[in-house]
């Protein structure tokens with residue numbers, strides 16, 4: 390007799406537990422606003438990333454195409470996986486002595502792990518992160534970038 | 549006429565055969581191959597084959613300076629990346645005898661607990677999915693999104709944050725941080741009730757996890773099963789209690805222990821740990837003291853020659869970091885004792901003489917993260 394009752398009470402409890410679960414899923418089914426997180430790529434136009442978001446490393450240029458990098462190479466030394474290569478050049482300065490300037494600030498986006506050490510350790514705060522996150526390209530050589538824009542120069546008084 | 553010879557034929561149900569589960573099996577959550585010997589449906593023997601995602605992190609550490617090592621530890625157990633960072637930072641600070649500012653300790657502890665919650669959320673999601681409840685997967689990921697957003701705003705990354713650095717954290721918390729954590733706690737307290745309604749009491753789930761994968765306390769200790777899996781066997785092994793670090797000695801929380809020793813009890817430990825983590829965050833979030841977000845460190849960090857060891861409680865168990873230093877700016881030898889690797893060792897013991905479908909439940913209840921096994 391006991392096992393007979395148990396049999397039916399098990400069925401009853403089983404069905405009840407399923408119905409409890411379905412009450413939750415049913416609630417979300419009829420109010421989908423609570424479950425949908427983001428409609429990417431539909432919201433691509435007005436998608437705003439957070440200001441600290443580490444999209445890719447950039448060399449910050451101002452409106453006059455000037456940056457703060459003097460080619461010291463500290464970011465290159467701090468990068469754990471060799472994603473940065475600094476090629477510096479020497480040009481005669483105003484006082485006649487040779488001066489070091491950045492020739493090419495090469496950045497391999499494909500190798501970068503976004504640890505942020507280069508940005509943190511740059512003594513003249515020349516680097517930053519952009520909010521760009523759609524990095525997919527068809528050819529991986531496109532992931533090697535030169536960060537200093539053509540014709541750019543260093544802001545006076547930074548070096 | 550030739551006589552028909554009756555060759556001895558073994559009955560099919562007695563024959564043992566092997567199948568490979570993985571390396572691309574959805575329920576192993578990564579590239580792990582389990583070589584399973586089966587007799588019919590019964591698991592007789594199980595051999596895990598690791599190494600598919602081995603990256604040689606320990607060897608790579610030997611050429612990296614201590615601040616650079618942090619970003620590699622993110623990539624071991626990617627679901628408790630913040631806790632892994634924390635372990636290395638604690639070790640460096642211990643070796644150099646540096647006192648970090650109190651603000652840093654608060655921030656780190658809150659971040660650790662957020663990490664634990666989101667790790668358990670994702671585990672809940674995938675455990676539910678393994679046992680046939682696809683709905684769980686979407687709900688778990690949805691709620692985890694809130695924590696990822698909080699991180700993204702403060703640390704700049706959603707997943708592998710590299711937020712800790714020896715001496716402190718990389719940047720101060722975002723002004724919105726406290727507000728958002730409050731919103732998260734308030735929301736998630738309601739949402740976790742849904743979790744219990746959907747899965748905890750579900751009859752199918754209970755039948756597939758109760759009494760499956762029995763791990764006695766003695767076995768848990770002898771195999772070294774730490775974390776929620778060990779506490780599901782009533783072994784009190786929480787490093788936050790036994791060797792408190794950061795703020796854990798000053799906050800009140802319970803170490804969750806369950807005594808049923810099966811997959812369901814490991815499940816319940818994690819569910820209750822989410823409540824405890826929220827409890828810890830609530831005690832800290834409004835009292836973050838003002839101050840620096842990092843202690844002053846030398847430009848080049850060199851540990852004095854010697855051996856150092858630091859343990860922390862990650863989302864899956866005890867994480868140990870062992871460093872032998874010869875006084876240089878890079879370690880001479882670095883070794884991680886990762887919880888998932890040790891927890892994997894018990895899988896064979898637990899799944900013997902169980903059905904192959906139970907293997908999925910047992911593996912899920914141990915919460916294995918494959919890059920943490922191989923590292």
Ligand code: SF4
Nearest residue numbers: 458459461462464511
């Ligand atoms: S970006 Fe900064 S650290 Fe790198 S070379 Fe330029 S000035 Fe030096």
Ligand code: SF4
Nearest residue numbers: 468501502504505507
């Ligand atoms: S973010 Fe890290 S990995 Fe990327 S370039 Fe900077 S230092 Fe290198």
